[in-house]
Amino acid sequence: RLLEGMTRAGIRPDWMFSFLKDPSQQKVRPWVKVRMPTFGFDDHKTNLVIRYFSGLSKVRPDFYSPTKPPEMTPEARQAAAKLLSSDFFSCYSCHARGGVPPPGSPGQWGPDLSLAHDRIRPEFIPEWLADPQKFTPGVVMPGFLPDDSAAPQEILGGSSQRQAEAIRDYLMNSLR
Numbered sequence: 058r059l060l061e062g063m064t065r066a067g068i069r070p071d072w073m074f075s076f077l078k079d080p081s082q083q084k085v086r087p088w089v090k091v092r093m094p095t096f097g098f099d100d101h102k103t104n105l106v107i108r109y110f111s112g113l114s115k116v117r118p119d120f121y122s123p124t125k126p127p128e129m130t131p132e133a134r135q136a137a138a139k140l141l142s143s144d145f146f147s148c149y150s151c152h153a154r155g156g157v158p159p160p161g162s163p164g165q166w167g168p169d170l171s172l173a174h175d176r177i178r179p180e181f182i183p184e185w186l187a188d189p190q191k192f193t194p195g196v197v198m199p200g201f202l203p204d205d206s207a208a209p210q211e212i213l214g215g216s217s218q219r220q221a222e223a224i225r226d227y228l229m230n231s232l233r
Contacts, residue, residue: 070107072176077103126174126229133219136212137227140220141170145209146201165197173228182228183221 080093098106129137141148150159153169173182185192188200202208208217 068176069178070111073107074103077106126179127226129223129226129230133213133223133226134231136220137223137231139212140209140224141227145212151198167198170228174230177228179225179229182225183218186221186224187217 076093077096077098080095140146143150148170150161151165152167153159153171155171156169159166168176177185183202186200186202188203189196189198190200200207202217202221205215205217208215208220213219213223
């Protein structure tokens with residue numbers, strides 16, 4: 058179920074390949090004490106597993122091909138930093154950043170946002186920000202940008218799409 062959720066949740070196939078080969082090297086949630094076992098799959102079997110779960114999720118396993126992160130305008134960079142801040146979506150109240158854990162209970166923490174550029178397909182992030190429940194039912198994260206009425210009107214003209222794209226580009230560029 059975990060792997061199906063990963064493909065449905067926009068995980069990059071190259072990251073999933075590395076994860077399946079050696080889950081202990083992936084520090085997405087280092088505070089979690091339970092670890093996924095290493096199955097010892099060869100490359101062929103690892104790719105079969107990725108294709109299987111991608112097929113279940115109706116995601117082509119080759120959907121993402123590495124590209125240079127999109128350039129950001131100063132306006133978009135500033136907007137994304139504001140949206141992630143405690144003034145708006147408070148992303149760092151739940152998500153780790155660069156290995157720095159958020160406050161509160163580890164059971165409520167989300168993955169480290171500084172790893173997003175390696176793990177997540179960039180084109181998926183705006184969809185996730187609109188409705189995380191669609192991809193991972195029961196996830197604690199709310200849908201911050203389902204439409205323009207939910208978007209902070211004073212940022213990027215109140216466009217939920219532009220705000221989601223700014224957050225995506227910020228995660229792909231700035232938190233490395």
